[in-house]
Amino acid sequence: MKKYLILILLLILISLVIKASNETYIQAMSSEIARLEKAATIEDLQRCANAFARIQGIHPNEWHPLYYSSLAYTYMGFMTNGGLEAKDKYFAEAKRLVDRAAGLSSGNSEIMALKGFVLMGELSADPQSRGADMGAITLQTLEKAAALNPNNPRALILLAQMEYGTSQFFGQSTEKACKLAKTSSELFNQEKAKNRNNMLEPRWGKEMIEQLVGACENAP
Template structure:
């Protein structure tokens, strides 16, 4: 009996120690990211992902940093390098957490980075995939404000491209903003989007 208790205590102690290391690493990575040390943050998230192979968030954040850093690039080789790395880590995150709406909309954002770089080259193949991703994510998480906002923004972009009004999607942005106000999330979970929703709604009001 004593051996069993000792083994249980050792297991619990190891789990607490492991969680402590995870927390320390994640906090440091977010600090680096907040200080705009994106490469260092990405590298630290990668090390955490390799050490914590049951956690999808470190891989998700590696991908996020690479995707965001690809917007505005003029060199296609650099773009491909960043987005290839992002895709590798998104795939890891998907393998840990399948059917995750946060990962789905990040995949759509990755596709959008390609489209933003060269709409003629990538638009035909990736636009349809994005529509599917946003619709599937919305079915899985109809009250997730990032999903609602992402889909609304994508729909607005599509409407502009085809010369159609974007007003119908303003109500979806309003809905997303209301949900942002109520949102309570686990530690390290994606929390972005509220400021973006406010900015889009401001534009909606100006266009009325």
């Protein structure tokens, strides 16, 4: 009887330790995600990326720290004025991290959308020489993200941006892109209105949506 009581107490203790660890993880991640959302400089973004790396070192089986670290490096790639070499360096690190995240969570629409975002960054860094090769790959990646979850507003707005840019380049109608942007906006508002139990899930993309919807509304 005493052995069973000891076993029960040990199980309860393990459960409490796991719960405390999860709560600490969620608290740390939530804090860093909030900082990432407010980051205004490359230095801010680098600090966030480093913080996510530290969290991932403690929780190696969690995909969110890798995801947000990749997102931070993607933002750095778009933000830097250091030229093509600097941009490619940030995007290469973003790609490495998002690939690791995909290894922990396969078939994840958010991760696939971020992969597409990284590819968009690489493409935009040198569109004249990379457009022919990378355009189709980027579009396919974003289409796959949307197929994995048709209600993912980030997948749709990134896809809409690609469609919009391609249509403008070839002088074609932007109607398809604008419909995607409007759907993305509606889905983003629905997502925001939900009572979300997991605050770690991605919620970025509002500014992209507003910019493209505005461009569509002001188009002649």
